[in-house]
Amino acid sequence: MKYGLLLFDEPKRDTSRKIIHIDMDAFYASVEVRENPQLKNKPVIIARHPKETGGRGVVATANYEARKFGIHSAMSAQKAFELCPHGAFVKPNFELYRSTSQHMHEIFQRYTDTIQPLSLDEAYLDVTNNKINQKSATIIAERIRSDIKEELRLTCSAGVSYNKFLAKIASDFDKPDGITVIPPDKAHAFLMALPIEKFHGVGIKSVEKMHKLGIYNGQDLYHKDELDLVKQFGKMGHSLYRRVRGIDDSEVRMDREPKSIGKESTFTDNLISENDIIKALRVLAHKVMFNLKRKQKHGKIVVLKIRYENFETLTRRKSLPDYIKNEDELFQIALSIWEEENTQMGVRLLGITVTGLESVVYETIPLPLWRNSYSERIIKSDEDKT
Ligand SMILES: [Mg+2]
Structure with a gap:
């Protein structure tokens, strides 16, 4: 029962x-217009001019005047230029x-x-x-x-x-x-009348799928069976079933902006061989990079913590000219710090931390794959399959 x-x-x-x-509203662009009144009522595109960058670069934001030309965030600056050649391209001032x-x-x-x-x-x-x-x-x-x-x-x-x-x-x-x-x-x-594409969390690909299933608005969604929705959309199906009923219990989480993200491991048996150290550093680099991506952060400073078998503990840091892009790069840097130490003692603990973190913004990555909304992750995984 x-x-x-x-x-x-x-x-x-x-x-x-x-x-x-x-x-x-159009935050970066509005700040720029405020700072420079000459931009008022003009299409403003927050991106370096494609002529300066040889066509590379991505639009961080566009104001409403520029949006009328079809320009939007994450579009290539080159494309934006083609759509609106007289628009004002403004280098972002983060x-x-x-x-x-x-x-x-x-x-x-x-x-x-x-x-x-x-x-x-x-x-x-x-x-x-x-x-x-x-x-x-x-x-x-x-x-x-x-x-x-x-x-x-x-x-x-x-x-x-x-x-x-x-x-x-x-x-x-x-x-x-x-x-x-x-x-x-x-x-x-409100929810019954809401077009399905306005449901936060439903990505473009899912919208297409919804339309195929005859779901165009909240009302259509409301009348779908929960199990069907889960079958078609997985976890999102479950959450949509609840959301269309006005249910969302997620809390307003006060996550403090992390200044650094790190991970350390204590080993039951001291690590002695170079191979074991390499293995441990790879695992740590993987975990740290995973968390950085999840929190949409990146940094240029790597800290390696080492505790030897005699409990002597040291931390060594390395500052890089550029943001660390992937786990292999992070691993290589940690390894290079390790190699500079070069002692023969067994290792009890290793830790890798990336510090001086900043938020990942469009300027530094070409595609919004790291944004945290569920929809974009869905879009990405859909695209991965095709
Ligand atoms: Mg906004």
Whole structure:
């Protein structure tokens, strides 16, 4: 009987939380227009001019005027130039975007400490309990928007609801410079009318598949069987089944920006042979690189920690001119540090850390494969298969 209950009970909806999603409008481009009023009302493309780079380079952001020409993030700068040759190409100034983002976070912190940044210009805020004892999340969202407008001279869009999924969809609903509130009693109607491509987490390939299955909007999705959805879309099918019912229990996670990412291993038997050391360093390099990619971070400084059998512990660092790109490179650097030590003692512990981390941005990688949204991972794995 218990099994039957598990299968047929409708999942429960928690509407007790108050979540805001804030998303700056064309962030990098808007910052540049603010700094240089001559750019106002012109198509602005944040990328180095393809003539300077020999056609390489990727668009980080384009403002709304440039988007009218079909230009979007992650498009090659060359393509953007073909679409809009008179557009203003502006070399990105990430230092400025970072400091602007920091100011934005200072504004958020006036209201709550429960903040989850998704990128420099986007964050979830849980304001269920907030610092100004304001019951209305809508009022808080409006105050944040006006603080940002006044202090940063930038616009943003806000979504307000009782979970992250709905808040994110809401912020996109009336962009730019808009606010959309989805209260619990309006969520169902909102979701039923929502086109399937607007469901956050459904990538382009999945949208095609949905269309083939006759799913064009929330209502179509709502009437699909959960097991069918899981069969067709795996884990995403399960989460969509819940989301279309207005359910998303994921928390606003306050992940502190990591300054370094590392991994160490203590060995039960001291490592003696060069081969064992190499093997251990390879494993560590793999794990560290995996975590770096997951957190969308990269760095130029590698720290190797070694503890010898006599418990003497040392750390050696190496700074590189460029970001470490892959696990083999990381391994080679760690190995070169190791080789400089060159002692004959057994090794109890090894650790590799990459430090001085920065967020991976479009400028440094040609494709958005490291972005953390589920949709893009789906797109990538779909493409891998074809
Ligand atoms: Mg944005």
